[in-house]
Amino acid sequence: MNNPNKISINGNFFSFVQGETILSVAKKNCIEIPTLCYLKNTTPSGSCNICVVEIEGSADLVTACTTLAENNMEIHTESVKVIESRKSTLTALLSSGNHNCSICGTSSSGWTDFQLKVHKEDKTSQLCPVWGDCRLQDLAYRYQVTGNPDIKGFDKVYPLEDVNPFIVRDFSRCIMCGRCVKACREIQVNNAINFSDNKSIKKIITPEDNNLKNSDCVFCGECIQACPVGALVEKDVRYSTRPWETKKVKTTCSYCGVGCQIYLHVKDNQVVKVTGVEGNPPNYGSLCVKGRFGFNFIQSQDRLTTPLIKENGTFKEASWEEAFELVANKLKEIQKNHGSDSIGVLTSARVSNEENYVAHKFCRAVLKTNNIDHCARL
Amino acid sequence: MAGLAAAFGSGAMTNSIEDLEDADVILVTGSNTTENHPVLSSFIKRAFLRKTTKLLLVDPRKIKLAEFAHQWIQPNLGTDVAWINGLMHVIIKENLHDKDFVEKRTEGFEELKAVVEKFNPEYVEKITGIKASEIISAAKLFAQAKAGCIIYCMGITQHTTGTDNVKSLANLSMLCGNLGIRGGGVNPLRGQNNVQGACDMGGLPNVFTAYQPVTNKDARLKLEELWGVKDLSDKPGLTATQMVPLAHDKIVKALYIIGENPLVSDPDLNHAKKSFDNLDFLVVQDIFMTETAQAADVVFPSACFAEKDGTFSNTERRVQRIRKAVNPPGDAKTDWEILSGVAQKMGYNMDYKCAEDIMDEIRITTPSYKGITYQRIEKTGLHWPCPDENHPGTPILHTSQFPRGKGLFHAIDFIPPAEQTDDKYPLYLTTGRIIYHYHTGTMTRKVDGLNEQAPENFVEISSKDANQLDLKNNSMVKVASRRGTIEVRLKISEKAKQGTIFIPFHFAESAVNLLTNAALDPVSKIPEFKVCAVNLSAAA
Ligand code: SF4
Ligand code: SF4
Numbered sequence: 001m002n003n004p005n006k007i008s009i010n011g012n013f014f015s016f017v018q019g020e021t022i023l024s025v026a027k028k029n030c031i032e033i034p035t036l037c038y039l040k041n042t043t044p045s046g047s048c049n050i051c052v053v054e055i056e057g058s059a060d061l062v063t064a065c066t067t068l069a070e071n072n073m074e075i076h077t078e079s080v081k082v083i084e085s086r087k088s089t090l091t092a093l094l095s096s097g098n099h100n101c102s103i104c105g106t107s108s109s110g111w112t113d114f115q116l117k118v119h120k121e122d123k124t125s126q127l128c129p130v131w132g133d134c135r136l137q138d139l140a141y142r143y144q145v146t147g148n149p150d151i152k153g154f155d156k157v158y159p160l161e162d163v164n165p166f167i168v169r170d171f172s173r174c175i176m177c178g179r180c181v182k183a184c185r186e187i188q189v190n191n192a193i194n195f196s197d198n199k200s201i202k203k204i205i206t207p208e209d210n211n212l213k214n215s216d217c218v219f220c221g222e223c224i225q226a227c228p229v230g231a232l233v234e235k236d237v238r239y240s241t242r243p244w245e246t247k248k249v250k251t252t253c254s255y256c257g258v259g260c261q262i263y264l265h266v267k268d269n270q271v272v273k274v275t276g277v278e279g280n281p282p283n284y285g286s287l288c289v290k291g292r293f294g295f296n297f298i299q300s301q302d303r304l305t306t307p308l309i310k311e312n313g314t315f316k317e318a319s320w321e322e323a324f325e326l327v328a329n330k331l332k333e334i335q336k337n338h339g340s341d342s343i344g345v346l347t348s349a350r351v352s353n354e355e356n357y358v359a360h361k362f363c364r365a366v367l368k369t370n371n372i373d374h375c376a377r378l
Numbered sequence: 379m380a381g382l383a384a385a386f387g388s389g390a391m392t393n394s395i396e397d398l399e400d401a402d403v404i405l406v407t408g409s410n411t412t413e414n415h416p417v418l419s420s421f422i423k424r425a426f427l428r429k430t431t432k433l434l435l436v437d438p439r440k441i442k443l444a445e446f447a448h449q450w451i452q453p454n455l456g457t458d459v460a461w462i463n464g465l466m467h468v469i470i471k472e473n474l475h476d477k478d479f480v481e482k483r484t485e486g487f488e489e490l491k492a493v494v495e496k497f498n499p500e501y502v503e504k505i506t507g508i509k510a511s512e513i514i515s516a517a518k519l520f521a522q523a524k525a526g527c528i529i530y531c532m533g534i535t536q537h538t539t540g541t542d543n544v545k546s547l548a549n550l551s552m553l554c555g556n557l558g559i560r561g562g563g564v565n566p567l568r569g570q571n572n573v574q575g576a577c578d579m580g581g582l583p584n585v586f587t588a589y590q591p592v593t594n595k596d597a598r599l600k601l602e603e604l605w606g607v608k609d610l611s612d613k614p615g616l617t618a619t620q621m622v623p624l625a626h627d628k629i630v631k632a633l634y635i636i637g638e639n640p641l642v643s644d645p646d647l648n649h650a651k652k653s654f655d656n657l658d659f660l661v662v663q664d665i666f667m668t669e670t671a672q673a674a675d676v677v678f679p680s681a682c683f684a685e686k687d688g689t690f691s692n693t694e695r696r697v698q699r700i701r702k703a704v705n706p707p708g709d710a711k712t713d714w715e716i717l718s719g720v721a722q723k724m725g726y727n728m729d730y731k732c733a734e735d736i737m738d739e740i741r742i743t744t745p746s747y748k749g750i751t752y753q754r755i756e757k758t759g760l761h762w763p764c765p766d767e768n769h770p771g772t773p774i775l776h777t778s779q780f781p782r783g784k785g786l787f788h789a790i791d792f793i794p795p796a797e798q799t800d801d802k803y804p805l806y807l808t809t810g811r812i813i814y815h816y817h818t819g820t821m822t823r824k825v826d827g828l829n830e831q832a833p834e835n836f837v838e839i840s841s842k843d844a845n846q847l848d849l850k851n852n853s854m855v856k857v858a859s860r861r862g863t864i865e866v867r868l869k870i871s872e873k874a875k876q877g878t879i880f881i882p883f884h885f886a887e888s889a890v891n892l893l894t895n896a897a898l899d900p901v902s903k904i905p906e907f908k909v910c911a912v913n914l915s916a917a918a
Contacts, residue, residue, distance in 0.1 A: 165827030189423030189446075218813060219831070220416065235827075249703035252690050254683035255816050257568030258395070258417050259692025259759075264684055264703040271684055271704060280758060282395045282696065288416030290816055290828070295684075297824040298704065302666055304679035305708025315677065320709065320719060327676050328723030330659050334632045340611070344621040344630050347581040348637035348713075349570035351680075352688030352700060354736035355713040356572070356579035357587065357743075358728070359636055362717045365605045366726045370583050370592050370615030371630075374576040375638045 007073040016069040023051060023064040026077065033077050034086070034139055036228055037177035038065040041284075042186040048177050049089045050139065054079045061085055087145050094140060094147035097154055098172035099229070101128050101137055114153035118172040121157060126239055128173070128230045133243040135228030136175060158203050164213040166293050167224060168238050171203050174231035180204060180223035187226075187286060192217040219289040225275060234273060234293075241265070241272045250277060253291040254350065258282060260291050271295050331367065344371040381535075381544025381902070382564060385552070386775075387782030388589070390574060393527065393563035394694045394761065394773040399425055400561030403448075403523035407436040407458070407547075408533020408908075412443055413813040415531075415567050415693075419443065422529075434519055436461065437533070438808070439880060440873045449516055453506040455806045455878055456537055456795030456909045461513065462546040463792065464502030466553055467494045468517035475521065476555025483780070484552050486787035493789035505792060521554050525561030532569060532810070536907040538796045540899040545788040552785045558777040568693040570817065571683075575691035578744070578762070583615030587744040601743065607726075617903040619896070626653035634661045636713055637680065641669040642818035642886045645905035646861050646896035663716055666820050669886055678716045681706035687733040689755070691762070694773070697750050698759035795909040796897035799877075803859060803911035805843065806878040807893060810908075815884035823884070835866045835885035837914070840874040847914055854917040857881065859910050862892035865917050879912070 005015050007022075009031055016025045021044065026033050037048035046063035053064045056074040061082060076082065093099070098118045100111050111119075128134065140146065158171035176195075181204060184193050192215050196205050206215035224232045246265040253260040260283035265273040274292050278285035307323035308315040318326075334343060345367065347359040356374075363372040383389035398404060398421040411419035423446055425431035432448035435441075444450045453461050469475050470491055480487050499510035520526050528551055534543045548564050556562035568574050580587040590597040591614075598610045616624065622644060624630040633654075644650040654660065654673045662674040665682045683690075685706040691697045706712075711719075714736060718728040730736050734752050741748050749764035749771075760771035776785075799806060814832035815822040822828045837857055839849075849855055851870045856863055857879070866881060866888050874880060881890040895910040 165830045186424070186427065188420050189427060218412075218416070249701050250699075251684065251701045251703065252571070252692075252698045254571050254690075254700075255821075256415050257571055257573060257693035258415050259571060259690055259694075259696060259698055260417055261698065266703050269704045282692065282694065283417045286417045286420060289813060289831075290822060291417075293827050294816070294822050294825050296826065297665075297821040298682055298684050299707075300666075300824045302824060303682075303707045303710070304665060304667060304671075304677065305710055306679060307709070308677040308679075310675050320711070323676055323678065324719045324723045327661055327720050330675075331632060331634075331720070332724060334659060338631050341613075341615070342629065342631040344616060344618075344625075344633050346618055346621075346633065346635040346638050346640065347576055349568075349573040349576045349581075350637045351572065351576075351713045352683075352686065352733065353572065353575040353579050353691060353697070353740065354688045354733045355636070355717070356576045356581045357736055357740050358714040358717045358730075360580035360587065361605065362721050362728075363634075364580075364586070364592075364601070364610055365607045366721045366724055366728075367634075368609070368611060370611050370613060371621065372581060372615060373583050373618040373621070374573070374581045375618055375640060375643055 005071060007069050007071070007075060009075045010077055020069050021065060022053060022062075022067050022069050022073075022075060025069050026064065031077060033064045034142070035065060036135060036139070036175070037179060039179045039182045039226055042182040045178060048175070050086060052082055052085050053077050054082050083143065086139075087143050090136075090140055090143055090145045091148050092151060093136060093175050094145065095149070095151035095153050097174060098170075099136060099147060101131055101134070112147060112149050112151065112153045114155070114157070118157055124239070129233050129238045130230035131242070134230060154202050156202070161211050162235060163211050164219065166219045166221065166235055166289070167212060168233050168235050169212070170231050170233070173229050174202075174204065175229055176202060176204070177228060178204075179226040179228060180232060183222040183226035188220050188222045190216060190218055190220065193223065219293065220287060221289070221292040222286055225285060237273050241267055246272060253287070255290045255294065260287055262287065262291060264295070271298050335367065340368040341371060343367050343369055347372060347374045349374050381541040382548055382566070383589075384541075385545055385548035385786050385788065386780045388775065388780075390775070391563070391565040391567075391694050392557060392775040393560070393565055394696070395421060397561050397563065397774070398422060398527060399431075401425065401431050401523070401525050401527040402561065403432045403434055403520055403526045404529060405434045405436065405520055405526065406443060406529045408535070409529055409531035409567055410437070410439070410441045410533070410810060411529070411531075411567070412441065414569065414811050416813060418567065422446065432519065432523075434516055438875045438878055440875070449512070449519060451508045451512050451516055452875060453508055455808055456539070457506040457792070458534060458537070458543040459539060459546050459790055460497065460502050460505040460792040461508060462543075462550055463494045463497035463790070464499060464506070464513045465517040465520065466490070466550055467497040467502075468499065468514050469521045469553060470494065472518070472521075474518065475553045479555030480553065483557075484785040484787055486789065489789040490549055490787040493791060520550070523554070525559055526551070526554050526556045527562055528556075528564045529567060530565070531567045533908055535566070535902065535904055537909060538897050538899050538906045539793050540904045541901040542790045542793070546790055548785070549787050549790075552787065557785065558774065560774060563774070566693075569811075571692070572690040574693060574695060575689070575697075578691055578746070579740070583617055587740065588746045604739075604742065619898055619903045619905060622650050622653045625657050628656055631657065632659040632661075633657055635670060636663045637665070639668040639670045639818040639820055641673060642889050643883065643891065645891055645894040645907060647889055647891045648862050649896065663713055664820075665710070666824070668818070668820050679708065679710040680716060681710050681712045685710070686712045689737065692759070695761045696759040697747065697755060697762060699752065699755055796906050797895050797910050799911045803913050805912050805914060807857070807859065807910050807912040808878060808880050808908050809883050809890050809894060810880065811884065812882045815882070817884065818886060819884040835882065835888045835890075836869045837866045838869050838871045838874050838880040839914070840876045841870045842876050843874070843879070844868065844870050849914065849916060856915050856917050857893060857912050858915075859893035859895075859912045861895070864888040864890065864892055879914070
């Protein structure tokens with residue numbers, strides 16, 4: 001125990017480097033300490049109190065995300081005291097806003113006045129839009145707590161904001177953890193949203209408390225991905241897609257050259273949502289508005305679905321066989337009459353490496369010319 | 379990328395995106411990074427937050443990054459060689475260059491020194507409009523950084539002097555010994571998702587895959603054997619910007635276009651349209667009926683990125699997977715299936731079973747991709763060059779040597795842009811992108827939300843210029859150049875520099891390329907999209 005830079009967590013010893021937090025040492029060694037407001041690669045605020053741990057010899061619990069490891073610390077991550085604390089924190093969070101999902105059945109006797117009030121304004125009897133995909137719900141289940149109707153929640157209902165095309169802000173479900181603020185200010189550095197200087201305002205706001213559309217927001221959606229509850233949700237997804245209905249396919253964004261890694265969420269052969277792949281370069285979960293929200297062209301009604309051949313100035317639908325035949329014959333004829341170098345191929349900076357390779361082979365080996373280029377100069 | 383290839387022997391981003399976090403100074407020029415490469419711009423903005431990195435921004439427009447810049451200088455359009463030479467003049471004069479690097483790893487320094495001799499700060503101020511004192515402080519800022527990184531985009535390349543501009547940036551980087559180190563390098567940002575891959579895969583008239591020249595007999599023999607053909611042409615082919623005028627002159631008879639929309643993206647569109655009319659035969663493969671597809675004789679429906687397997691190579695040379703998530707609509711096929719279909723009918727046997735089959739052939743023909751298998755990039759992509767299956771990939775190029783041996787300094791003098799303003803066309807026009815749309819808009823303009831945010835084309839102008847012309851904010855105006863006229867909405871913006879207006883090129887209905895100049899850079903054949911002379915008047 002006298003080795004420098006050693007701590008014990010739940011009875012096991014681990015080394016650490018100066019300046020490392022308890023949370024980071026635990027994470028590295030695969031010991032799970034539940035977190036809520038903590039957001040990777042941003043300044044920890046220790047505000048939600050979920051990650052509290054007990055240090056032997058000290059009366060108060062400390063938050064693991066802000067407390068630095070010190071030599072010979074003996075830490076307990078799931079002691080009775082810790083669990084009690086987490087339970088009461090969760091109860092308070094569940095009762096503060098519109099979080100009634102952990103209450104069994106539809107009986108409203110367990111509901112807070114605030115929840116009953118928003119429920120009326122919401123005009124929907126649907127489950128919370130992120131039901132089954134909510135960090136608070138997971139924790140409530142894990143520690144078996146529900147809200148307490150006797151705890152007074154938010155006293156004010158801030159109207160839901162959905163005037164922009166991408167993001168719905170449902171303040172009734174906000175737990176003021178500040179993850180979205182960190183995502184916007186420290187990850188994307190767009191500085192669109194923040195806490196209010198006025199502590200009595202229980203709402204994350206833009207500088208003038210305008211809606212996002214009239215702010216510096218660029219709709220990157222980093223805040224949605226960071227939100228642990230249902231306060232920030234993609235507009236198109238809200239109430240229309242449930243997480244268990246989709247399968248996720250990992251791929252690369254097809255817009256700019258950054259090549260962000262994305263998940264396409266697919267339901268019934270349709271892409272319904274896009275999220276960034278966390279922990280993976282080059283983007284580590286971040287996306288821009290095009291990557292996150294620009295996918296509807298895939299299922300556009302205007303997509304071409306069949307080969308077309310122009311006859312007397314108008315297109316008529318054709319079979320692949322017919323179209324292949326025509327193109328092959330025409331190209332052969334031009335090759336014969338005017339030479340191979342009278343044909344040119346423009347391949348694309350938009351299609352895959354494999355397709356570019358085949359285009360290059362087609363041009364050189366079949367058309368027998370080096371007249372191939374793409375439009376990257378443009 | 380001809381400029382970088384001439385300086386180093388290879389023309390791609392030298393460093394990785396993550397490297398930006400280790401730079402002491404980042405010089406960004408000709409890239410509106412927050413709009414065009416948003417996620418990459420966050421790396422720059424985060425470095426600013428940590429206060430470990432300083433941003434030196436060189437851009438005529440007051441773009442978003444200006445808020446994060448330690449120093450921001452505003453050169454006149456098309457004067458890049460002059461300010462870069464100016465910086466180098468100061469660096470050499472003040473003895474701030476990396477003598478060791480220059481001596482051991484480069485050649486041509488004396489010639490460079492001779493050329494930049496006359497670019498003293500006062501002379502440069504006259505050309506660029508940047509104050510002499512600003513040139514001196516910018517030079518010191520960049521030269522004194524341990525790791526100085528240069529980032530540029532189309533604002534540097536889309537000029538008649540684009541290749542010169544790039545070579546000049548390479549000069550500056552070598553002079554300060556910034557190559558082959560973490561946080562340094564010369565880094566062109568690719569506008570479209572797979573420009574890097576299209577180039578790597580031989581989508582260029584003068585080279586096969588991995589930049590093997592078509593004039594190289596061994597390269598040809600190897601491919602002839604693998605492909606089972608004879609007589610591959612040893613004559614470098616035509617560039618896109620040469621094909622179009624030759625189509626106009628009826629020398630090029632047929633074009634086969636895959637997923638591109640030159641009838642919106644080409645410069646001097648009126649001329650381009652006539653050229654397409656003169657073709658005997660036009661084939662277009664695309665996912666939508668684009669302006670170009672409409673002009674075709676045959677249109678093939680293709681699958682989009684979400685409907686196929688394969689790989690893209692991003693701007694940092696990282697080869698990453700794409701995966702099929704949904705079925706293509708109707709009868710649409712992948713582009714490789716379509717090309718194989720035509721090849722078969724022309725009597726050439728091309729029968730790949732799947733994209734991975736093609737990758738296996740790429741690995742044989744492309745030395746820099748040899749070690750890249752689908753299995754290895756299942757989770758995380760690899761940076762080429764990756765010469766064998768145990769190689770970890772190469773995030774930083776030129777660590778000990780350049781592909782051409784020593785790095786070559788190019789002594790370059792300043793040449794003004796091809797088109798100058800005059801009494802009739804008194805304003806400069808520059809073009810570019812905005813965050814909500816992409817390229818010619820064929821995809822993004824089919825997305826309601828993006829259209830709602832950015833519904834129509836506009837011209838961005840300084841309030842001074844607007845007042846002088848007596849034009850009201852939000853009114854419709856006519857913008858005319860020597861080649862054409864378009865009507866767009868006027869937006870007074872503090873981003874604009876006096877004397878220069880900006881129009882994005884995503885909007886086919888008022889395509890800014892009706893105005894732009896098709897004058898080409900003599901080496902790269904890139905048109906001068908970024909500068910032309912125009913006038914503005916109220917629309918009738
Ligand atoms: S969408 Fe992006 S810019 Fe807008 S508030 Fe969220 S994180 Fe900030
Ligand atoms: S999400 Fe945005 S930044 Fe990332 S690759 Fe797509 S377009 Fe580029």
